[in-house]
Amino acid sequence: MSEQSSSALRDAVVVGGNRIPFGKAGGAYAAASNQAMLTAALDGLVARYGLAGERLGEVAAGAVLKHARDFNLTRESVLGSALAPSTPAYDLQQACGTGLETVIQVANKIRLGQIDSGVAGGVDSASDAPIAVGEGLRKALIKANHARTPMQRVKALAGIRPGDLAPETPRNAEPRTGLSMGEHQARTAKEWGITREAQDELAAASHHNLARAWDEGFFDDLATGFLRLSRDQGLRADTSVDKLATLQPVFGKGEGATMTAGNSTPLSDGAALVLLSSREWAEERRLPALARFVDAEVAAVDYVSGEEGLLMAPAYAVPRLLARQGLTLQDFDYYEIHEAFASTVLATLAAWESEDFCRDRLGLDAPLGSIDRSRLNVNGSSLAAGHPFAATGGRIVATLSKLLHEKGPGSRGLVSICAAGGQGVVAILEGC
Amino acid sequence: MADLMQILTTNPLARQLGVPQPTRLRRGRELPSGPVVLAAVGGAQGHGGVVADSLGLLGLTPQEALVDTPGTRVTETDEDGRTREVPTPYPGKIGAVVVDATAATGLDDLETMRGVLRPALKALESSGRVIVVGLEPESAGAVTAVATQQALDGITRTVGKELRKGATANLVRVDLLTDRPTTAADLASTLSFLLEGRSAYVSGDVLHVGHAAASAAPETRPFEGQIVVVTGAGRGIGASIAETFARDGALVVGIDVPAGGEALSTVVNRIGGQALQLDITAPDAGTRIAAHVAQRFGASARIHTIVHNAGITRDKLLVNTDEQRWASVLEVNLASQLRINEQLLDPDLPGGLDDNGRIVGVSSVTGLAGNRGQANYAAAKAGMIGVARAMGADPRLAERGITVNVVAPGVIATEMWGKVPLVTRTLGERMNSLQQAGRPVDVAEAIGYLADPASGAVTGQVVRVDGQLMLGA
Numbered sequence: 001m002s003e004q005s006s007s008a009l010r011d012a013v014v015v016g017g018n019r020i021p022f023g024k025a026g027g028a029y030a031a032a033s034n035q036a037m038l039t040a041a042l043d044g045l046v047a048r049y050g051l052a053g054e055r056l057g058e059v060a061a062g063a064v065l066k067h068a069r070d071f072n073l074t075r076e077s078v079l080g081s082a083l084a085p086s087t088p089a090y091d092l093q094q095a096c097g098t099g100l101e102t103v104i105q106v107a108n109k110i111r112l113g114q115i116d117s118g119v120a121g122g123v124d125s126a127s128d129a130p131i132a133v134g135e136g137l138r139k140a141l142i143k144a145n146h147a148r149t150p151m152q153r154v155k156a157l158a159g160i161r162p163g164d165l166a167p168e169t170p171r172n173a174e175p176r177t178g179l180s181m182g183e184h185q186a187r188t189a190k191e192w193g194i195t196r197e198a199q200d201e202l203a204a205a206s207h208h209n210l211a212r213a214w215d216e217g218f219f220d221d222l223a224t225g226f227l228r229l230s231r232d233q234g235l236r237a238d239t240s241v242d243k244l245a246t247l248q249p250v251f252g253k254g255e256g257a258t259m260t261a262g263n264s265t266p267l268s269d270g271a272a273l274v275l276l277s278s279r280e281w282a283e284e285r286r287l288p289a290l291a292r293f294v295d296a297e298v299a300a301v302d303y304v305s306g307e308e309g310l311l312m313a314p315a316y317a318v319p320r321l322l323a324r325q326g327l328t329l330q331d332f333d334y335y336e337i338h339e340a341f342a343s344t345v346l347a348t349l350a351a352w353e354s355e356d357f358c359r360d361r362l363g364l365d366a367p368l369g370s371i372d373r374s375r376l377n378v379n380g381s382s383l384a385a386g387h388p389f390a391a392t393g394g395r396i397v398a399t400l401s402k403l404l405h406e407k408g409p410g411s412r413g414l415v416s417i418c419a420a421g422g423q424g425v426v427a428i429l430e431g432c
Numbered sequence: 433m434a435d436l437m438q439i440l441t442t443n444p445l446a447r448q449l450g451v452p453q454p455t456r457l458r459r460g461r462e463l464p465s466g467p468v469v470l471a472a473v474g475g476a477q478g479h480g481g482v483v484a485d486s487l488g489l490l491g492l493t494p495q496e497a498l499v500d501t502p503g504t505r506v507t508e509t510d511e512d513g514r515t516r517e518v519p520t521p522y523p524g525k526i527g528a529v530v531v532d533a534t535a536a537t538g539l540d541d542l543e544t545m546r547g548v549l550r551p552a553l554k555a556l557e558s559s560g561r562v563i564v565v566g567l568e569p570e571s572a573g574a575v576t577a578v579a580t581q582q583a584l585d586g587i588t589r590t591v592g593k594e595l596r597k598g599a600t601a602n603l604v605r606v607d608l609l610t611d612r613p614t615t616a617a618d619l620a621s622t623l624s625f626l627l628e629g630r631s632a633y634v635s636g637d638v639l640h641v642g643h644a645a646a647s648a649a650p651e652t653r654p655f656e657g658q659i660v661v662v663t664g665a666g667r668g669i670g671a672s673i674a675e676t677f678a679r680d681g682a683l684v685v686g687i688d689v690p691a692g693g694e695a696l697s698t699v700v701n702r703i704g705g706q707a708l709q710l711d712i713t714a715p716d717a718g719t720r721i722a723a724h725v726a727q728r729f730g731a732s733a734r735i736h737t738i739v740h741n742a743g744i745t746r747d748k749l750l751v752n753t754d755e756q757r758w759a760s761v762l763e764v765n766l767a768s769q770l771r772i773n774e775q776l777l778d779p780d781l782p783g784g785l786d787d788n789g790r791i792v793g794v795s796s797v798t799g800l801a802g803n804r805g806q807a808n809y810a811a812a813k814a815g816m817i818g819v820a821r822a823m824g825a826d827p828r829l830a831e832r833g834i835t836v837n838v839v840a841p842g843v844i845a846t847e848m849w850g851k852v853p854l855v856t857r858t859l860g861e862r863m864n865s866l867q868q869a870g871r872p873v874d875v876a877e878a879i880g881y882l883a884d885p886a887s888g889a890v891t892g893q894v895v896r897v898d899g900q901l902m903l904g905a
Contacts, residue, residue, distance in 0.1 A: 040694060047686075047697035047707035050728070082701030217690075220709045224693030286728050 017398020099393020464527020824892020
C-alpha cells in the first residue's frame with residue numbers, strides 16, 4: 001500500500017472485546033451449540049458497551065466445525081442477540097485464522113468508510129461437533145430422493161451396504177496429507193531441533209501468565225461468564241515445568257518425540273468477539289479506542305510437498321508485513337503468537353533467527369533476529385486458555401488491544417496466527 | 433414438586449373451602465380508585481395545613497373524613513331483624529384515609545383518631561391506604577403531647593395488622609416545631625409513594641420526613657437522564673431495581689461480578705443500560721465505577737444514585753462460624769460499601785456522586801430482628817442501617833443535598849427464596865399482615881422513592897418492605 005492511498009483511509013480502532021471463558025471439549029459447554037455461545041459472547045459485548053437495540057455496520061464471524069444447519073450462523077446469532085435485527089452479518093472461514101481474518105475484513109471496511117462500526121470474531125465447539133452420514137449412505141439417500149418411481153427408490157436404497165452406515169466424524173487432519181496437525185508439527189519441531197524442555201517452559205509460562213491475568217482482573221472487561229464457567233476451564237495455575245516433564249509424547253515417534261498433551265493446545269469450546277469502529281463512531285458514544293488497526297498480511301506455504309511445515313506460514317507473512325510498514329521485528333512492545341503447539345511458536349522464532357531460513361526462504365539479506373521473550377504472550381495464550389479454532393483471533397486481538405492501551409499511545413503489537421491448510425494470518429495494532 | 437401454596441391459592445375449590453386467598457396487590461404508579469379522605473386531629477387544619485397542602489401539590493383534592501361520635505350513629509337492621517347502632521357509613525368505598533395528627537397534643541385527640549378511623553376502615557377499598565401524619569414525638573413538647581404522638585405509632589401498627597384485602601397503614605413523622613420545619617413540598621414524595629401502588633408491600637412502617645433546602649416536585653419519570661448505579665444487578669432484586677429505574681427514565685449502569693456476566697448482560701440489554709463487571713470488594717471499586725461513568729457519560733457527568741444491592745450469605749450457627757465465613761459476608765455486604773461511598777463522595781472525583789445525589793442500601797429485616805444462622809449477615813445488614821443513620825445525620829452531606837437511606841426487605845419471592853424448604857417458605861409468606869410474599873419490584877419501588885429527587889427531606893431512614901412481618905422486631 002502506498003503512502004498516498006494509506007493517508008486517504010481513516011482509522012479503524014478496537015473499542016473492546018468480549019469472550020466467554022473457554023471450556024474443555026466435553027466440559028462446561030458440552031451441550032452448548034455454536035450459536036448459543038456466539039450469541040452469549042455478542043450479548044455480553046452489547047451490554048458492556050450499551051449497544052442494545054443499535055444497528056451496527058456488520059457482524060462478521062465464523063466457525064471451523066459447523067453443522068449444516070449453521071449455514072447462516074452469525075446472522076442467526078445476531079437475530080437472537082440484543083442488537084438491532086437490522087444489523088447485517090455473514091460467516092467467514094479460514095480455519096484457525098478465521099477470527100483474525102474477520103477483524104481484518106471489518107477493519108478494512110471501516111477504513112474504507114463502507115461501515116462505521118462492526119463486530120468480528122468467531123466461535124467453535126469441539127464438543128458439539130457435526131457428525132455426518134457416510135458418503136455411501138449419503139449418495140444413496142440423494143439418489144432415492146431423486147427417484148421418480150417407487151421401483152427406482154427401492155433400487156437406490158437397496159444399494160446401501162452395511163459399511164455405509166458408519167458415521168463420518170470431523171477429523172483434525174489435513175485432507176491432502178492425511179496427517180494430523182500434531183503429526184505435521186512434530187516434523188517441524190524435529191526439523192528445527194525444538195527441545196522438550198523449551199516447549200514445556202513455554203507451556204508453563206502460558207498457564208502462569210494467564211492465571212495471573214485472571215487474578216489481576218485483567219479479563220473483567222474482556223470476558224463474560226457463561227454456563228457457570230468464570231475462568232478458562234483448561235487453565236492450570238499450579239502446573240510447572242517439572243509436572244509437564246512427566247507427560248508422555250503424543251505426536252511424533254521414538255526418541256525425538258517431544259510434543260505432549262501439555263505443550264499442545266487442547267480441543268476446546270468457546271467464542272470471542274471484538275468491537276471495531278471509526279474513531280468518530282467511538283467518540284460519539286463516548287466509547288474507548290484501545291488500539292488502532294495498522295495493517296495485516298496473510299501467507300500460505302506448500303506443506304503438501306513437504307517443502308515447508310504446515311504451520312510455518314506466519315514466518316513468511318510477518319517479514320512481508322514488516323517490510324511494507326518499514327518496521328523491524330524488534331519494533332514491538334508485545335508479541336501475540338498463537339500457541340497451536342509450544343513448538344510452533346518456538347519454530348517460528350527460530351526461523352526468524354536463522355540466517356539460512358531468512359536468506360533462502362525469505363530472500364532477506366539478514367535474519368529478522370530474536371525478540372525480547374518477556375514481551376511474548378504476556379497474559380498467556382492458547383496453551384492455557386484453550387483454542388476454540390475460530391475464537392482465538394478475537395481473544396488475541398482484544399487482549400492485545402487492552403495491553404497496548406494500558407501501555408500508552410504509539411505502543412505497538414504484533415499478532416501471528418497459524419492455520420490449517422498451511423496458512424498464516426498476521427496483523428499489527430498500535431495503542432491509542 | 434408443585435408449590436402447595438400455589439395450588440391452595442389458585443384452585444377455585446380451595447377458595448370455596450375457605451382457604452384464605454392473598455389479595456392481588458395494587459402496584460406501580462397507580463392511585464387508589466376511590467376518593468382520598470382527609471381528617472385533621474387536634475385542630476381544624478392540623479399544623480398549618482402542611483398535609484392538605486402536600487396533597488394539593490400532588491393534584492389531589494381530598495374529601496372531608498367522617499367522624500364517628502355517639503351522636504352521629506345510625507340504626508342498622510340485619511337479616512334477622514336485630515338492630516344496632518353503627519357509625520354513619522361512607523356512601524361508597526374510599527381509596528385512602530389520611531389523618532393529619534400533627535396537632536394532636538392530648539389524649540382526647542386519640543378519641544378523635546378512633547372516630548376518624550372507625551368508619552374509614554369499614555369503607556376502605558382493596559389495597560386501600562391508611563396514612564397517619566404525626567410529629568417526631570421527642571419534638572412534641574410536654575409529656576402528654578409526647579405520649580399522644582407516641583400513641584399514634586401503636587394505633588397505626590395495630591391498624592396495619594387488622595386491615596385485610598391488601599390495604600396498608602403507615603405513620604409519617606414530620607418536624608413542625610423545630611427550626612427546620614417540614615414543608616408541603618418536603619412531604620409530597622412520601623405521600624405520593626404511600627398512596628400509590630409503589631408501596632404495595634410497605635405496611636406498619638414509620639417514616640420520618642425532615643426538611644430539604646429544595647425539594648423537587650414529584651414526577652412520573654423522576655430519573656429522566658440521570659445516572660443510576662446498581663450493584664448486584666444480574667438477578668433477583670437487583671435486576672428488578674435496574675428495571676424499575678430504567679422504567680423511570682434512568683441511565684442504568686448495572687454492576688455484577690465477572691462470573692455473573694451472562695445474567696447481567698441479559699438484564700442490561702433488556703433495559704438499554706450498560707454492564708460493568710466488577711468485584712465490589714476491590715479496594716478501588718468506587719474509583720473504577722466513577723471512571724466508567726466519567727468515560728461513558730462525559731467528564732462532567734456524575735452519579736445521581738448508587739444502590740448498594742450486592743450481597744452474599746454464608747449461613748451457619750455462630751458456634752460453627754469461622755473467621756472466613758464471617759469476614760466474607762462483612763466484606764461484601766458492608767465494608768465494600770463504606771469504601772465505595774467514601775470514594776464516590778469525593779467532590780473532585782470525575783464521575784463521583786452528584787450534589788443532591790442519593791445512596792440507598794438494601795439491608796434486610798434480618799438486620800433489624802436477627803435470624804438464626806445468620807449472625808454474619810445480620811451484622812452486615814444492621815451495620816448498613818448504622819451507616820444510613822450516621823450519614824443521614826451528617827451536616828456536610830446535608831449541605832450537599834445528599835441523602836443516605838436503606839430498605840429492609842422481608843420475605844421477597846425471588847429465585848433464591850424459591851429454594852427455601854416449602855414449610856418454612858409457606859410460613860414465612862403467611863406471617864405478615866398482607867399474608868403473602870413481596871415481589872422484587874416492591875423493594876425496587878421503595879428504593880426509587882428514596883432516590884427520587886423529590887425525596888431530599890428523607891434521609892437516615894430504614895424503609896421496611898416486609899408487609900409488616902410479624903416475626904422478629
